Amino acid sequence: AQTVTQSQPEMSVQEAETVTLSCTYDTSESDYYLFWYKQPPSRQMILVIRQEAYKQQNATENRFSVNFQKAAKSFSLKISDSQLGDAAMYFCAYNQGGKLIFGQGTELSVKP
Amino acid sequence: GAVVSQHPSWVICKSGTSVKIECRSLDFQATTMFWYRQFPKQSLMLMATSNEGSKATYEQGVEKDKFLINHASLTLSTLTVTSAHPEDSSFYICSARDRRSHQETQYFGPGTRLLVL
Numbered sequence: 001a002q003t004v005t006q007s008q009p010e011m012s013v014q015e016a017e018t019v020t021l022s023c024t025y026d027t028s029e030s031d032y033y034l035f036w037y038k039q040p041p042s043r044q045m046i047l048v049i050r051q052e053a054y055k056q057q058n059a060t061e062n063r064f065s066v067n068f069q070k071a072a073k074s075f076s077l078k079i080s081d082s083q084l085g086d087a088a089m090y091f092c093a094y095n096q097g098g099k100l101i102f103g104q105g106t107e108l109s110v111k112p
Numbered sequence: 113g114a115v116v117s118q119h120p121s122w123v124i125c126k127s128g129t130s131v132k133i134e135c136r137s138l139d140f141q142a143t144t145m146f147w148y149r150q151f152p153k154q155s156l157m158l159m160a161t162s163n164e165g166s167k168a169t170y171e172q173g174v175e176k177d178k179f180l181i182n183h184a185s186l187t188l189s190t191l192t193v194t195s196a197h198p199e200d201s202s203f204y205i206c207s208a209r210d211r212r213s214h215q216e217t218q219y220f221g222p223g224t225r226l227l228v229l
Contacts, residue, residue: 047222095216102155
């Protein structure tokens with residue numbers, strides 16, 4: 001069965017600095033999608049970034065970028081120039097047959 | 113675009129009553145919607161997959177008679193918690209997948225907090 005692992009329950013970053021959140025997954029598939037979602041205190045799930053496995057180029061969305069290592073089954077999220085509004089729970093997710101398999105989440109705090 | 117709404121956002125009910133939660137895709141059609149449950153400080157747990165015009169597919173361990181799902185149209189799915197008990201208290205989130213999209217992205221509703229007394 002596919003699994004998604006986020007090994008960092010909590011992370012902290014100073015405002016304006018860069019932080020990287022880790023995610024590994026297990027799959028035997030060759031074509032799939034990976035996602036990072038953000039869940040702020042409001043608990044609304046917000047799509048941060050999406051990566052298609054067949055694309056070698058790492059996805060980027062403004063201050064958010066991923067380091068996708070397909071062979072290593074690693075999908076880390078880098079947040080540059082961290083802002084107070086980035087404080088949230090971050091979930092990595094793998095798409096399996098249309099369903100999302102979520103990691104355990106990483107709670108990110110941003111220090112002013 | 114890709115907005116999903118849920119109603120109600122908060123509900124408190126007495127034990128034994130039934131509660132219906134609505135999930136709507138506001139600006140796109142969704143052939144598939146998903147229902148999740150989330151406990152505090154935990155990840156999302158998929159309960160069921162809802163397909164328009166057909167029966168929902170439930171995950172292992174989820175009681176289909178307890179959690180009734182209806183996907184009556186391409187923009188509406190409902191979750192009914194029947195004969196609710198305090199252990200059903202949780203945060204319920206729906207998501208929808210745009211039928212035009214081939215990128216498997218799910219867009220989430222704001223969630224519903226259910227408290228059963």
